[in-house]
Amino acid sequence: MGVTQIPEISAGSCDRTMPVIGMGTSADPPADPETAKAAILEAIRAGYRHFDTAFAYGSEKPLGEAIAEALRLGLVKSRDELFITTKLWSSFAEKDMIVPAMKMSLSNLQLEYVDMYLIHWPVRLSKEVKKMPVEKREYILPLDLKSVWEAMEECKNLGLTKGIGVSNFSCKKLEELLATAKIPPAVNQVEMNPIWQQKQLREYCNAKGIHISAYSPLGANNTKWGDNRVIGCNVLEEIAKSRGKTSAQVSLRWLYEQGVSIVTKSYNKQRMRENVDIFDWSLTEEESKRIAQLPQKKGVLYANLIGPYDICLEIDAEI
Numbered sequence: 431m432g433v434t435q436i437p438e439i440s441a442g443s444c445d446r447t448m449p450v451i452g453m454g455t456s457a458d459p460p461a462d463p464e465t466a467k468a469a470i471l472e473a474i475r476a477g478y479r480h481f482d483t484a485f486a487y488g489s490e491k492p493l494g495e496a497i498a499e500a501l502r503l504g505l506v507k508s509r510d511e512l513f514i515t516t517k518l519w520s521s522f523a524e525k526d527m528i529v530p531a532m533k534m535s536l537s538n539l540q541l542e543y544v545d546m547y548l549i550h551w552p553v554r555l556s557k558e559v560k561k562m563p564v565e566k567r568e569y570i571l572p573l574d575l576k577s578v579w580e581a582m583e584e585c586k587n588l589g590l591t592k593g594i595g596v597s598n599f600s601c602k603k604l605e606e607l608l609a610t611a612k613i614p615p616a617v618n619q620v621e622m623n624p625i626w627q628q629k630q631l632r633e634y635c636n637a638k639g640i641h642i643s644a645y646s647p648l649g650a651n652n653t654k655w656g657d658n659r660v661i662g663c664n665v666l667e668e669i670a671k672s673r674g675k676t677s678a679q680v681s682l683r684w685l686y687e688q689g690v691s692i693v694t695k696s697y698n699k700q701r702m703r704e705n706v707d708i709f710d711w712s713l714t715e716e717e718s719k720r721i722a723q724l725p726q727k728k729g730v731l732y733a734n735l736i737g738p739y740d741i742c743l744e745i746d747a748e749i
Contacts, residue, residue, distance in 0.1 A: 433475070433476065434477035434703070434706040434707065434709070436449045436450060436451050436478070436479060436709075437450050439641070439689075441595075441617050441691070442593075442595075442614060442615070442616035442640055443593060443594070443613050443614050443615070443616045444545070444546060444592055444593025444617070445592040445593060446513070446592050448513050448545070448546070448593075448641075448691060449478075449479045449480035449513055450692065451478070451691070451692050451694060451706055452478070452481060452515065452693045453470070453478045453480070453481050453694065453702075454482045454693045454694060454695030455470070455482060455483045455487055455493060455695065456482075456484065456489070457487075457489075457695070457697070460487070461492075461697065463491065463495070464492075465697065466492035466493070466697075467496045469697035469702075470492065470493055470496035470497075470500075471499060471500060471503075471505070472699055472702060473702055474496070474500050474505045475505060476699075476702050476703045476706060477706055478702075478706065479506075479511060479512055480514075480515070480691075481493055481512065481513070481514055482515045482619075482645075483515065483516045483539075484516055484519070484548075484550055485517065485519040485534070485550075486517070486519045486550060490516060490535055490538035490539050493514070493539060494539035495540070497509070497512060497514075497539070497540070498540055509541065512545075513545045514539065515544065515545065515546040515547075515548065515619075516535045516539065516544050516547060516548075517547070517548045517549070517550040518548065518549050518550055518582070519531065519550055520550060520555040521554075521555045521556070521559060523549065523553075523554040523555075523573055524554065524577075524578070525574070525577040525578060525580065525581045526581075528578065528581035528584075528585065529581060529584060529585060532585045532590050533590070536590065543590055543592065544591045545591065545593060546592070546594070546595060546616065547582065547585055547586075547590070547594050547595075548594070548595045548596055549573075549578065549579075549582065549597060550598070551597065551598050551736075552573055552575075552596070552598060552600075552603050552745060553570055553571070553572070553573055553741060553742075553745070554570075554571040554572065554573045554574075555569060555571065556568070556570075556571060562735060563735065563736055563737040563738075564737045567737070567740075567741075570737070570742070572741075575603070575610075576610045579607055583611070583612055593616040594615060594616065595616045595618060595640075596618050596619075597618065597620065597645075598619070598621075598730075598745070599615075599620070600631070600748035601630065601631060601634040601748075602748050603748070604634065604635070604638065604640065608638065614638070614640065616640070616641060617640065617641050617642075617643050617691075618631075618640050618641075618642055618643070619644075619645055620642065620643075620644070620645070621644070621728070621729055621730045622642065622644035622645070622646075622647065622685065623644065623646060623647050623648065623660045623681055623729075624660060624663065624665075624666060624681050624684055625649065625660050625663065625725075625727050625729070626726060626727065626728050626729060627688075627722070627724075628642070632688070632690070636689075642691075643691045643692070643693060644685050644692050644693065646729055646730060647660075647682055647694050648660050648661055648678050648682075649729060660678075660681050661677050661678060662677075663724065665720050665721065666680045669713070669717050669721075675711075678701070678705060679704060679707065680713070680717075680721075682694060682705060682708050683711070684713060684718070684721050686709075687712065687718065731746050
């Protein structure tokens with residue numbers, strides 16, 4: 431089987447270009463390390479060069495082992511061929527804890543630097559939080575965005591990451607961040623797919639030079655926060671059938687045509703390859719119009735993930 435060449439885009443303040451499709455490593459329930467490592471190696475063979483992890487996923491170590499193995503096997507010639515994104519967990523979202531947290535992630539990954547470091551969520555969690563959803567409201571704390579971002583900027587200035595960004599940030603939160611940032615966020619990674627198209631946020635980020643990266647591009651089916659609303663969407667199924675594609679490919683192609691990058695996760699060998707087979711065809715104007723008119727429904731709700739507390743409901747209302 432051939433290797434798909436995945437196009438790269440420039441992402442704002444990041445020092446290097448980013449492949450438009452990344453492989454996600456968040457699994458529900460979490461995959462065992464050997465399964466994750468084998469899937470990542472298979473993805474490298476299929477042409478994936480961007481891998482998205484996070485401290486919270488527990489996948490940094492298997493990803494690091496897979497990278498070391500890929501280098502040993504000659505699947506990639508050097509670390510520079512890969513683009514690695516990881517994320518600051520909310521329990522470490524305090525100025526003095528961020529550089530040490532970044533170094534801990536680098537140790538897990540067996541790397542000297544990552545290519546993108548994101549603030550995972552726009553909240554801080556207390557050290558008492560051991561599982562999600564959070565058991566008590568007082569464990570969810572406001573994020574001191576100014577000092578947290580200063581520490582993120584320090585990570586970049588120290589050469590620990592080529593780019594810094596955020597995840598799950600609303601226009602309002604980005605406005606607050608941009609008011610004091612010396613280095614603007616390169617990326618805002620958010621839920622986006624044909625059923626949650628994020629038009630307002632995309633317009634705002636385009637105007638500010640912030641690149642949008644889409645997670646849950648297929649609706650995160652078979653997870654506790656997702657469902658089959660994308661894969662089972664009649665309009666996408668009809669387009670897919672008429673084009674000899676899958677609903678997943680239609681969704682991913684639509685996202686690519688919106689100018690965003692995509693984090694898609696499959697540990698299935700065939701689907702992994704199908705998910706990058708979207709670059710040699712395009713949607714017609716009529717097909718794009720049909721997708722643009724789909725009824726919208728948000729999938730990822732903080733009230734479900736973190737807890738049904740005021741601060742989470744506020745975030746859900748904003749983004």
